Amino acid sequence: MAQDLIHSFETPQEVAEAVANSFVQLTNQCIADTGSCVVAISGGTTPNTLFELLNTDEYRKQLDWERIYFLWVDERFVPQTNPDNNFYRAKERLFAYIGGSSHFYPVPTNGGTVEEAAEAYEKEVMMVLRACEKDGVDLALLGLGDDGHTASLFARSRALEETSRAVIPVTDGKVWQRVSMSFPFLAKAKQVWFTVVGESKAAALGRVLRQRADYADDTWQDRIGHVLPGAVLSQEEVVWYVDTAAKHK
Numbered sequence: 001m002a003q004d005l006i007h008s009f010e011t012p013q014e015v016a017e018a019v020a021n022s023f024v025q026l027t028n029q030c031i032a033d034t035g036s037c038v039v040a041i042s043g044g045t046t047p048n049t050l051f052e053l054l055n056t057d058e059y060r061k062q063l064d065w066e067r068i069y070f071l072w073v074d075e076r077f078v079p080q081t082n083p084d085n086n087f088y089r090a091k092e093r094l095f096a097y098i099g100g101s102s103h104f105y106p107v108p109t110n111g112g113t114v115e116e117a118a119e120a121y122e123k124e125v126m127m128v129l130r131a132c133e134k135d136g137v138d139l140a141l142l143g144l145g146d147d148g149h150t151a152s153l154f155a156r157s158r159a160l161e162e163t164s165r166a167v168i169p170v171t172d173g174k175v176w177q178r179v180s181m182s183f184p185f186l187a188k189a190k191q192v193w194f195t196v197v198g199e200s201k202a203a204a205l206g207r208v209l210r211q212r213a214d215y216a217d218d219t220w221q222d223r224i225g226h227v228l229p230g231a232v233l234s235q236e237e238v239v240w241y242v243d244t245a246a247k248h249k
């Protein structure tokens, strides 16, 4: 039976500090056990504070940057110079500073079509996993939209019908065309952590947590179509880092 472990904090800053501390512990343990740690980072603005924290002296020196491989859970199909691009935000806050000592793999969005970008990114993701001798990411750091979407997997999207591909183009999501890791792929993540902050998320978080409790005995496949995307993943344990404003309802 799947279980949700919910860590609540007063402020978004405290949430980010808790995630950063767990991130240090998990990546170091994973590297000690397997020689590497493959992390898939959420899109959106919520991870901004985490990126900034990881780029402080305190955290920079606690992380084994050369053995952490950063992938993106999802990306908006806009050039990497566009402030709406998820990699752009992470680069401005973290990767431009960490530079050569880290391995990071942004989604290729600077040309071609969204379908080509998804195909190319899937190959890259598989190449990283092969090199690290893993069949899924060690950690998926996810967020939650006001509408209950996670990654770029939206309720009623065709993307939810995917059964085999790891990375897919999403052309029926919101605002942009997008590239996203699929549920079949995210279902193989060893650890799943959600970070959810702000009052605008309260209604979606409340619904998602209720659905997760109602469907706790169901597989992720059986949940599709019945629950919001944030309630689909059914790893044995899913960890939530939330602030008071998001947990309010």
Ligand SMILES: O=C1O[C@H](COP(=O)(O)O)[C@@H](O)[C@H](O)[C@H]1O
Binding pocket: 042, 043, 044, 045, 046, 047, 073, 074, 075, 142, 143, 144, 145, 146, 149, 150, 151, 152
């Ligand atoms: O579009 C997206 O939205 C969610 C939430 O974004 P945020 O800006 O509220 O943090 C995000 O988790 C997802 O990865 C992203 O593509």
